[in-house]
Amino acid sequence: xxxxxxxxxxxxxxxxxxxxxxxxxxxxxxxxxxxxxxxxxxxxxxxxxxxxxxxxxxxxxxxxxxxxxxxxxxxxxxxxxxxxxxxxxxxxxxxxxxxxxxxxxxxxxxxxxxxxxxxxxxxxxxxxxxxxxxxxxxxxxxxxxxxxxxxxxxxxxxxxxxxxxxxxxxxxxxxxxxxxxxxxxxxxxxxxxxxxxxxxxxxxxxxxxxxxxxxxxxxxxxxxxxxxxxxxxxxxxxxxxxxxxxxxxxxxxxxxxxxxxxxxxxxxxxxxxxxxxxxxxxxxxxxxxxxxxxxxxxxxxxxxxxxxxxxxxxxxxxxxxxxxxxxxxxxxxxxxxxxxxxxxxxxxxxxxxxxxxxxxxxxxxxxxxxxxxxxxxxxxxxxxxxxxxxxxxxxxxxxxxxxxxxxxxxxxxxxxxxxxxxxxxxxxxxxxxxxxxxxxxxxxxxxxxxxxxxxxxxxxxxxxxxxxxxxxxxxxxxxxxxxxxxxxxxxxxxxxxxxxxxxxxxxxxxxxxxxxxxxxxxxxxxxxxxxxxxxxxxxxxxxxxxxxxxxx
Ligand code: SF4
Ligand code: SF3
Numbered sequence: 001x002x003x004x005x006x007x008x009x010x011x012x013x014x015x016x017x018x019x020x021x022x023x024x025x026x027x028x029x030x031x032x033x034x035x036x037x038x039x040x041x042x043x044x045x046x047x048x049x050x051x052x053x054x055x056x057x058x059x060x061x062x063x064x065x066x067x068x069x070x071x072x073x074x075x076x077x078x079x080x081x082x083x084x085x086x087x088x089x090x091x092x093x094x095x096x097x098x099x100x101x102x103x104x105x106x107x108x109x110x111x112x113x114x115x116x117x118x119x120x121x122x123x124x125x126x127x128x129x130x131x132x133x134x135x136x137x138x139x140x141x142x143x144x145x146x147x148x149x150x151x152x153x154x155x156x157x158x159x160x161x162x163x164x165x166x167x168x169x170x171x172x173x174x175x176x177x178x179x180x181x182x183x184x185x186x187x188x189x190x191x192x193x194x195x196x197x198x199x200x201x202x203x204x205x206x207x208x209x210x211x212x213x214x215x216x217x218x219x220x221x222x223x224x225x226x227x228x229x230x231x232x233x234x235x236x237x238x239x240x241x242x243x244x245x246x247x248x249x250x251x252x253x254x255x256x257x258x259x260x261x262x263x264x265x266x267x268x269x270x271x272x273x274x275x276x277x278x279x280x281x282x283x284x285x286x287x288x289x290x291x292x293x294x295x296x297x298x299x300x301x302x303x304x305x306x307x308x309x310x311x312x313x314x315x316x317x318x319x320x321x322x323x324x325x326x327x328x329x330x331x332x333x334x335x336x337x338x339x340x341x342x343x344x345x346x347x348x349x350x351x352x353x354x355x356x357x358x359x360x361x362x363x364x365x366x367x368x369x370x371x372x373x374x375x376x377x378x379x380x381x382x383x384x385x386x387x388x389x390x391x392x393x394x395x396x397x398x399x400x401x402x403x404x405x406x407x408x409x410x411x412x413x414x415x416x417x418x419x420x421x422x423x424x425x426x427x428x429x430x431x432x433x434x435x436x437x438x439x440x441x442x443x444x445x446x447x448x449x450x451x452x453x454x455x456x457x458x459x460x461x462x463x464x465x466x467x468x469x470x471x472x473x474x475x476x477x478x479x480x481x482x483x484x485x486x487x488x489x490x491x492x493x494x495x496x497x498x499x500x501x502x503x504x505x506x507x508x509x510x511x512x513x514x515x516x517x518x519x520x521x522x523x524x525x526x527x528x529x530x531x532x533x534x535x536x537x538x539x540x541x542x543x544x545x546x547x548x549x550x551x552x
Contacts, residue, residue, distance in 0.1 A: 001018045044193075128223065221460070
């Protein structure tokens with residue numbers, strides 16, 4: 001076995017990538033990512049102890065979330081960048097350790113000597129040494145020692161933290177952060193270094209990660225809406241416009257805004273892609289008239305879509321796939337994203353992207369205009385809550401479905417298209433994240449002026465969806481689980497893991513999850529989730545529709 005990774009839904013044979021990642025991650029990068037997570041846990045031991053004594057170092061906090069985010073699926077495939085992270089980690093360990101020791105001395109406490117079995121900070125100038133150490137701390141080694149259930153639950157916690165860290169990083173970039181929030185990650189990572197084995201305790205901790213992620217999404221929601229305003233219903237063009245062009249994918253609103261500023265008056269049209277689609281609905285972004293619409297669909301189609309895109313491409317976060325030679329010279333990465341030999345944009349200077357767009361041919365003519373409507377965040381939906389409630393009371397809206405989550409390449413994902421198509425006409429569909437591309441260009445009509453398909457936004461806007469559900473429950477005087485609402489979720493990477501844990505933390509039951517269940521959740525853990533939360537795998541569309549409509 002050259003590597004072991006089972007953190008995403010695409011994992012080989014549904015059990016683990018062992019030779020090379022289905023995503024394109026090679027054994028070296030897999031080992032470097034495992035070593036980085038190991039290093040972050042080590043650093044958090046000191047940061048947590050320092051924090052308990054009232055001492056913190058913001059740089060350590062920010063590094064911790066960035067490091068975790070960089071190991072998320074489809075973010076960074078560049079060994080050189082991970083070597084750089086390891087160098088930074090060594091600096092941060094030193095700082096966190098000194099911070100803790102100084103605080104302990106000041107508090108007249110005995111300074112704990114913390115042993116670290118694998119000395120990850122040594123031999124950093126040699127990638128082979130780092131890779132070998134990464135293999136020593138691999139998941140397969142822990143599984144052999146602790147068993148599949150314990151190792152899997154520990155990983156569930158780590159993956160949830162990776163997802164939450166992604167959102168915390170976006171929020172931090174826009175100036176929203178919270179010391180206690182960072183402290184919660186450190187505390188959890190410190191706890192993991194004690195190799196906990198009790199299933200009940202591990203599951204309890206996993207729900208606590210759901211709470212951490214709720215806070216991360218709350219911070220990000222505040223960051224996005226305070227910087228760019230509340231999303232508003234917006235018609236987005238989904239067909240090309242004549243002219244030079246840049247397409248922006250990923251999740252980062254600030255990168256898009258900076259690019260829009262820098263391309264003003266340059267005769268370049270900017271398009272969103274994938275999870276950037278909701279950006280078209282933010283007043284602070286849609287005000288740029290050269291943000292002309294959305295190009296393409298979800299991440300897994302990018303290799304053919306980018307191939308056909310006659311301009312420059314910017315990846316601001318996941319999900320990046322191995323670039324084809326045909327566009328390797330005109331794709332760029334920013335933030336934590338990386339691919340070897342792809343130009344990385346630092347310090348928000350997008351000049352290379354603009355130059356590549358100007359050098360490319362652009363679209364020769366306008367395609368026939370076609371639009372979809374987005375922008376149904378909590379503010380918009382709540383502004384029509386009174387009407388929605390009346391329609392429910394009149395029996396005109398029978399049921400709500402939240403059909404959301406990640407998209408992916410597996411054939412079983414047609415379920416979500418078919419489900420949306422077969423939802424009866426008197427039901428409303430809320431959707432979010434990139435899984436919506438399975439059905440967001442279909443016509444769903446409206447119920448007395450309320451559109452039947454409400455696009456709530458990116459995956460992190462699950463926060464908005466939760467707020468909408470809570471407001472509806474309050475208006476009806478019932479619990480969220482008693483609402484005529486069913487959650488039909490698709491997962492792919494670790495942000496979806498974090499969101500699922502948040503929904504479980506909030507006590508939501510009867511969630512249907514697909515297209516397949518996580519490899520790191522063993523049958524006995526799944527049974528606990530079934531018993532406690534009635535979580536279930538997706539079945540057939542007719543059976544799941546009948547069950548959800550009959551149940552409430
Ligand atoms: Fe495999 Fe997913 Fe890990 Fe990539 S991230 S190596 S596809 S399990
Ligand atoms: Fe999609 Fe990667 Fe998860 Fe933000 S872009 S949801 S998969």
